[in-house]
Each structure stands twice: as C-alpha cells, then as structure tokens.
Amino acid sequence: MSGNTTGEYRHRSVLPFEAVPAEVRLLRRSVAAQLGQWGVPHSVAEAELVVTELATNVIKHVGEGVSATLILEWDRERLRVEMHDKNLSLPALPATNCEDECGRGLHMLSVLAADWGTVLTAVGKSVWCEIAAPAGRACHRVERAVHTLRSYQGANEATLSTHARRDEVALKESVVELIADLLHWTTVNGHDPDDILDQAQMHFEAETEAAA
Known part of the structure; x- marks a missing residue:
C-alpha cells in the first residue's frame, strides 16, 4: 500500500x-x-x-x-x-x-x-x-512543522513518497537533525541551548494546556 x-x-x-x-x-x-x-x-x-x-x-x-x-x-x-x-x-x-x-x-x-x-x-x-475537521492552533503548528521538515529534507512535496510508515520514520529522523542544527546555531550566535529548549517547552505546555 x-x-x-x-x-x-x-x-x-x-x-x-x-x-x-x-x-x-x-x-x-x-x-x-x-x-x-x-x-x-x-x-x-x-x-x-x-x-x-x-x-x-x-x-x-x-x-x-x-x-x-x-x-x-x-x-x-x-x-x-x-x-x-x-x-x-x-x-x-x-x-x-x-x-x-x-x-x-x-x-x-x-x-x-x-x-x-x-x-x-x-x-x-x-x-x-x-x-x-477544523484545524486549531496546535494543528497549524504541526502543519507548519511538517512543511518545514519536508523542505529541510530537500524533497519536493509533490514527489515525496508518503508510504505512511516510511514517511513517518523519515520525518522523525529529520526532526532530530533539525533540532541539532538549531542548537548549533544558538551556540554559534551566543545563546544558551538549554534556555532555548526550556522556552520552547514552556510554549508547548502552555498551548497544550489551553487546548485541553
């Protein structure tokens, strides 16, 4: 399939x-x-x-x-x-x-x-x-994340294989690579990677709680 x-x-x-x-x-x-x-x-x-x-x-x-x-x-x-x-x-x-x-x-x-x-x-x-199936705020964030990850993979969305399991694994690997690259960027630009991760976690928890 x-x-x-x-x-x-x-x-x-x-x-x-x-x-x-x-x-x-x-x-x-x-x-x-x-x-x-x-x-x-x-x-x-x-x-x-x-x-x-x-x-x-x-x-x-x-x-x-x-x-x-x-x-x-x-x-x-x-x-x-x-x-x-x-x-x-x-x-x-x-x-x-x-x-x-x-x-x-x-x-x-x-x-x-x-x-x-x-x-x-x-x-x-x-x-x-x-x-x-209306999209809420969290859904828009997920949609934006998927679009970013597909672009990050360097693949055209119209031709990318979307066999559900294979695509899910590929996107997960891209998540790890993208986060690692962003952490390198924060360090090079004089920011604290842990502080950036803490702020992102706070945003995530606040939005998750608001949507519950």
Missing part, C-alpha cells in the same frame, strides 16, 4: 489497496499516520471508523481481493474520504429497519458525515463523505 500527496486540496493522499481484511487494518494505520502528519489527530477516530466501513463494504459487495483506492483530502475545515472501486453498481441506503448488515456502512456515513454521496467514475464508482 503506497500513497502520494498533491495539491488539489490543501493536502491529498492516495492509498491503493487490496480489498482483504488484513489490508483494512493497515489502511486504518495509514490514515491515522497521515492525519497526524497533517495536524488533525482529533479526527482520527472518526476517519478510521468511516474508512473501515467503506473498505469492508468493498470486500462484501464488490469482492474480496479486488483492487480499490482510498483518497483523503483535507482543506483545514473538512476531511473528504473517497473509496474508489471498479464496480459500476451504486449502493443505495436501505430502510432504517434493515436488520442485517446490508447497509450498515451507509447508515454509518449518514450519521457521522457532514455530507456524503456516491458517483460513477470513468472506471467504476466512488463512495465519498466529508467529516468536519
């Missing part, structure tokens, strides 16, 4: 996967990692639930083992989740008294999502929904 980020929305990630139960778990992890990088960790639980239902519906109603694609798009206010498959049959929301699991996923979308729908595509169909 791999993805890429482009600029159609402010942030976009494309995750092709095989519709089997084991991949659904990996898909949830990839979604959680991606939202964490974008600075919207508070939307992870909702997104994971929606993704699980959409992926499970593909397995049940399109076929186990088929190829499908999950697309995440975030524009600072809403998270859009799209599940693409190659089946041309559009799902319909059944009656609310449906006792089996025939439409549980769609009912879940109707409850969780600010908006949702289905549409035919050139190669099949897409089931999409939008979840309210």
Whole structure:
C-alpha cells in the first residue's frame, strides 16, 4: 500500500489497496499516520471508523481481493474520504429497519458525515463523505512543522513518497537533525541551548494546556 500527496486540496493522499481484511487494518494505520502528519489527530477516530466501513463494504459487495483506492483530502475545515472501486453498481441506503448488515456502512456515513454521496467514475464508482475537521492552533503548528521538515529534507512535496510508515520514520529522523542544527546555531550566535529548549517547552505546555 503506497500513497502520494498533491495539491488539489490543501493536502491529498492516495492509498491503493487490496480489498482483504488484513489490508483494512493497515489502511486504518495509514490514515491515522497521515492525519497526524497533517495536524488533525482529533479526527482520527472518526476517519478510521468511516474508512473501515467503506473498505469492508468493498470486500462484501464488490469482492474480496479486488483492487480499490482510498483518497483523503483535507482543506483545514473538512476531511473528504473517497473509496474508489471498479464496480459500476451504486449502493443505495436501505430502510432504517434493515436488520442485517446490508447497509450498515451507509447508515454509518449518514450519521457521522457532514455530507456524503456516491458517483460513477470513468472506471467504476466512488463512495465519498466529508467529516468536519477544523484545524486549531496546535494543528497549524504541526502543519507548519511538517512543511518545514519536508523542505529541510530537500524533497519536493509533490514527489515525496508518503508510504505512511516510511514517511513517518523519515520525518522523525529529520526532526532530530533539525533540532541539532538549531542548537548549533544558538551556540554559534551566543545563546544558551538549554534556555532555548526550556522556552520552547514552556510554549508547548502552555498551548497544550489551553487546548485541553
């Protein structure tokens, strides 16, 4: 499972996967990692639930083992989740008294999502929904940090591999390198590195407490 980020929305990630139960778990992890990088960790639980239902519906109603694609798009206010498959049959929301699991996923979308729908595509169909995911102050800081780290890596964001686990490790390594470089800079310019770290920690704790 791999993805890429482009600029159609402010942030976009494309995750092709095989519709089997084991991949659904990996898909949830990839979604959680991606939202964490974008600075919207508070939307992870909702997104994971929606993704699980959409992926499970593909397995049940399109076929186990088929190829499908999950697309995440975030524009600072809403998270859009799209599940693409190659089946041309559009799902319909059944009656609310449906006792089996025939439409549980769609009912879940109707409850969780600010908006949702289905549409035919050139190669099949897409089931999409939008979840309210506004970014707070901390989220803006995370987003800025990720942008800085990507620039620090010397990589173009449009071509950088965003396989969730590999990208997370690369960004973590860049965090360490960037902090080390900043500490060297503070020393060369006559500042106390420990004092700078203490001030940064104070800012972090104050903002975390205010957001709680």
